[in-house]
Amino acid sequence: MKTFRLMSQIHLWLGAAFGVQVMLWLISGLVMVIIPIETIRGEHLRTPEPGAAIDWADTALPLADIVDAQPTGVLSARTGLLADNPVWRLETIGGPVMIDAISGETLSPIAETLALDIARNRQRGLGEIRSTTWLQSPPREAGLSVPAWQIEFAPGETTPATTFYINSQTGELRAVRTTAWRVYDFFWGVHIMDWSTRENFNSWWIKITSIIALLFGLAGVYLTVHRLWMMARRRRAQPSERS
Template structure:
């Protein structure tokens, strides 16, 4: 009898614990599913207002003071002087997104940068535990989900334990992205979360939408079932027992 009583108390305790945990966790699941379904309905272009607000860069005015050696000036959006591997260069950006590097005085074209320059940029950028540059490779197309341009770019691989890679624009000499095993793990988990196993950037897939809607109904039905199992206060019975 004592054993049965202990099992009964354990069953009741477990049931109550499960019920209240389900209530707390179920609320978050409901929010996750509901908001996930809502995000799947929304168009990212509209979310970012890209359909009504242009991000196109403005062309420099015709009277802007530009270097004499700059031949094509009708599509220039910016001219800047900056450092590249310890040297001064002039960066010219054009309306089509193209970037070129020049000698500030002669206008001599300095881009695309060489592998040696890309390696030197990567070594200067490294601030982690001491390591070395393991390899440099020119890439001209997508590297899985890790890097999607702009191209061409130098892929520089460090010899660290996290297999870190940086991608340096061959035209601009700037670091475009840095990737490591930690990033790759996050990218994989993100793909599972949004149910996009290939591109990792589509939150409007039918898979996510259907599962989000289904999950919302599951959570809502769970709350209905939970409400039916909650202890009910019987006011009439209580009044009769209290004699009121």
């Protein structure tokens, strides 16, 4: 009986600890499935990225001239559009470089005026731009390890306050962030038990919770087997007690 009482206490306390995390999993999972992931990512708040197939004008500079003008070796080049203007995106030894295909001007790092043009060109139904900030070290939500432009839009008639993060090297609209995304991100961290990077599926918290769940299950198996054995023992003892 001492072992049974001990296992009952272990099962109870492990159940309380594990039950809290189970509820957090259920709540965070519910939050994450209520809103479509496309809405969370702000796909409805930006226009699609323009295609790379460009009908080059006769005034565009030859690629060979642009490559020769680069101070570092060029590994590859491809066409693109930046705020509706034709550009070459060069992959160089020093990193990506955007070149105006008409003038040959180097656009990287992206100037504030160009970043604003990109934001206005890519936004869909958003309010007025209320701030523009150069970030040498962007926050985690930007998803960038290089400097970026942070452009804040005020709420529109049917759209929330929105933040655009634009890669300063390429002019790429890297991320669209809203309150919905930040709420989702918080619950995602709760769900995978990584409250800092929101990326680690193999944290010690997960391992500890898994061990608790295993011990909880083993204790439950012991208690169940013990109860079944006691019930069977009582049934076997009943006939002799009547006689």
